[in-house]
Amino acid sequence: MTEQLSTEQAAAPRPARPRPKRGEGQWALGYMEPLNKNEQSKKDDNPLNVRARILNVYSKRGFASIDPADLRGRFRWMGLYTQRAPGFDGGKTATLAEEELDDEFFMMRVRSDGALLPPATVRALGTIGQDFARDTADVTDRENIQYHWIRVEDVPTIWERLEEAGLSTLEACGDSPRPFLGSPVAGVAADEIIDGTSALEEIKRRYIGDPAFSNFPRKFKTALTGHPSHDVSPETNDIAFVGTVHPEHGPGFDVWVGGGLSTNPMLAQKLGVWVPLDEVPDVWEGVASIFRDYGYRRLRSRARLKFLVADWGVERFREVLETEYLKRQLVSCESPASPVGHRDHIGVHDQTDGRKYVGVAPTAGRVSGTLLVGLADAMERHGVEGARFTPYQKIVLIGVPADAVDALLDDLDELGLSGRPSGWRRNTMACTGIEFCKLAIVDTKDRARDLVAELEQRFPDLDALVPDGITVNVNGCPNACARTQVADIGLKGQLVMHEGQQVEGFQVHLGGATGLQANFGRKLRAHKVTSAGLGDYVATLVVNYLADRTGTEESFTTWVARADEELLKGDKTLEPVS
Template sequence: MTTTATTPRALRPPRAGRANGQWAVDGTAPLNANEEWKQEEGGLSVRARIEEVYSKEGFGSIPPQDLSGRFRWWGLYTQRRPGIDGGRTAQLDDTELSDEYFMLRARLDGGALTLEQLRVLAQISTEFARGTADISDRQNLQYHWIRIEDVPEIWRRLEAVGLQTTEACGDTPRVVLGSPLAGIAADEIIDPTPVIDEIVERFIGDPELANLPRKFKTAVTGHPSLDVVHEINDVSLVGVVHPELGPGYDLWVGGGLSTAPRLAERLGTFVPEEHAAEVWHGVVRIFRDYGYRRLRAKARLKFLLAEWGPAEFRRVLEEEYLGYALPDGPAPARATTPGDHVGVHRQKDGNHYVGAAPVVGRVSGEVLTGLADLMADAGSGRVRFTPHQKLVVLDVAPDRLDALVSGLEALGLSVSPSPFRRNTIACTGIEFCKLAIVETKAAAATAITELEQRLADVTPALDTPISLHVNGCPNSCARVQVADIGLKGQLLTVDGEQVPGFQVHLGGGLASPERDEAGLGRTMRGLKVTADELPDLVERLVRRFLDQREGGETFSAWAHRVDDEVLR
């Protein structure tokens, strides 16, 4: 099967110098091997081979281009082979790093699950994934130890309850982040559910959008807590109220982190609900047609926005893709409440929602089954995962709250977590990820336990959250540049030997009740800690902050104010 590149609306005059692989400027001829195989045969087509050939003939029957490329379009990555240390991550190729098992990502748009869907996810973990299950900071659920032989049956079970893995990875429109409180919050500006549903139903799996320059991340919220990390997505629709047109969305584009972090920018437009999916479609097509494809390191939308600026991006969107002008609109107000939604809160219908924190998103088939049983006993049929590695149980009657809360705590899902447990997230790390250099989940969990004990005396004084994000490599899946304390994995030399450690970033943050606006943290050159020293670092910084803060100063403001020596 051959896929034909979509022809852009009109070719722009080519720029002087070397082509960047922009279809609307340079034409669609591929400029690297990755672009060649994507045009030769798109990632969506590999599903038939998985079902008809690979699942029957086994791992050894899978050719490299499908294994390391097209499988991603269906949420599949080979996981890291056990026993390969972080020092060899950059030395080995994908074949040498890969085990014969897969990480499988279940795509959960809006993080929304019914009780029936939750039970299916739990069963898949137990039967096919050795009990593994991680809630990601993209609201997905990630499994490990998946065998290719089991993938068709996993798909059958997921799709029987309305779930999918389609475009959970790859150069595609990935999962749509959505407010966990969609449709239930009394203070909601607008319910994003119709927009998320329309985007997913119309465009996910569309071959016309299945060959983008790189991944494309989306977020939609209508809640005033600004709970979908909108500043670091390629496109975000954020609920606002226009003084004349009523509730709708403010449009943000061009956010992303990794090794070249950039916060998204407002285009200054107001997007009515009925146009929101169409506007999203326009933005993703701009990325498809104008995004840079020659170098993958420069292929995210943020690089195009950096060149064009928001005014030119808006002009192209309106004139070339929508065919009409969008009205100007207001910016979102400052966040009103924490966006993780942890704790017990009242819904607009008189029931309650209950937000709980696993340890850095790590759950299991057993925990998910226990959660489903608790929900059934509480009369709840819905749960939602959050972009902060938390979960929120919806529709709990007041007389069922106590039993649910105590049951969640017994499962290790804390409704009243310590500030360290609540505000720490971690990526997959070297346990399973082929890009990782250091271990993350266990290191973060150990640090949480240590900090709860060491800082018990000052915890009552922590009236502002201090976020700790632990990442296993420079790619920032755990968002280290927008954490109060961000730790980027790398190897350090101690007494002539390499040991796991972290580069430290301080003072970053996204929308919150404590911050007027998002900001990137300081990269502390020369401030590095071994994994064993992680709790020491955090304890030292927290105590210094509490000793030196001025008034109601946040940790981020303090970290940007004081001299480097104070932070070392």
């Protein structure tokens, strides 16, 4: 006979049935099943394995033999994306399937990771561009060289040449540790706090190509600098090590986490710690492991570290890092002061050893294989030790003999690499744009170069009026590869209506900055600019700034924050400053 339930037992709530795990697809919480096609593809086969198929199958059988899962997924771990097929305008970007936009050629990224490249390596980069990439070679804001028109049949030979020169395309793209940003003047600048070169080298040696770190929720961007100018845009990286000085322990690094731009921009948060040089790789591993294990994998739109940091808060993030991964506490230290603006190292500067370093500016990062060969010739001719790329699409030549500077600058001018550029050329960046990128909506490289030439003519004396210049970042889509939101004038490509027609244009972000005034640019409601009208708009904006600023010390960023919208939109034009 069944025993009758007591009143208390009858009233007691029944145990809840276990619910299926939902959440954000975090591995550390037991949710290992793939939640989207990207996660499924990585589970099906580690993307690092595609290298063997490229070498042994695809390069021999050609483009048509490539498995679609490799072509539009795992190839990225080898630094390869299909480029945009010709003939598709910006209106097709969001309406056609990715395979319809695929060309049978690839964009290839070569990572430099802040390394000093001797003349022979610069020459190798140039000859690869000449021989296999229709003479293309762009300097990107991730310190990469980026080629176009690459055939899969040529990839093995290109890799051989790169490896001989000490370079690689491994994990230059994909859900992986993307190429590192290092200070372009590491180890030579007279005002450097600490040289972090050895730490970047060790991170690369330990973790690039390691299957344990080849499957992040999405990309993972690293920056490191020991220079007080914070010359690697640390605010916009997933993890950044920033030079600091502890009152007792001396020089080391603070750790910043969770920066990133795109459609949900967030600035990195500072842990406020002191990490000695030899422990930087361990801390990098800990932060990368948190991203791998706790990062959100359910939605690609939330699969960056910045969302986890925003949800957890920096205190909990540090606690998890210390207790679960490092197994020790970090030394607390006040975060270093932020500089005003950024440092691109353009021009001639003193090194600690009596030699000079010289920063030069290609326009919007556009160079060529032939230009890089010419640069290697000039470096050898004048006894230059090496070159580094910068996060601002520039090149810094290291170890220039003092008595060779003037002749070197003259040779560089002939190449189109000015060490004495106008402020417009110095401060303009542009992403790849619709010429090659399947995500782009508008042209960027040519538009940026034309804009620079136009503004140089309109404002030939601007450098004297605004010594720090006005930064202009041109992006072909919302993904902010050119860091649109942290420029004085950020231009996000989109189609706009003009006289009843859809034409190429830009949404405008104004007054963004890194450093002391770090913020995201001000967006003006319903304000769009056509590509054709861009020069007139920027010219009006500059005239209004010069006429309305309160003294020469007021920065463009400060002015934008207080200026009337009609001045910022160009609806009203003030009298130019005489």
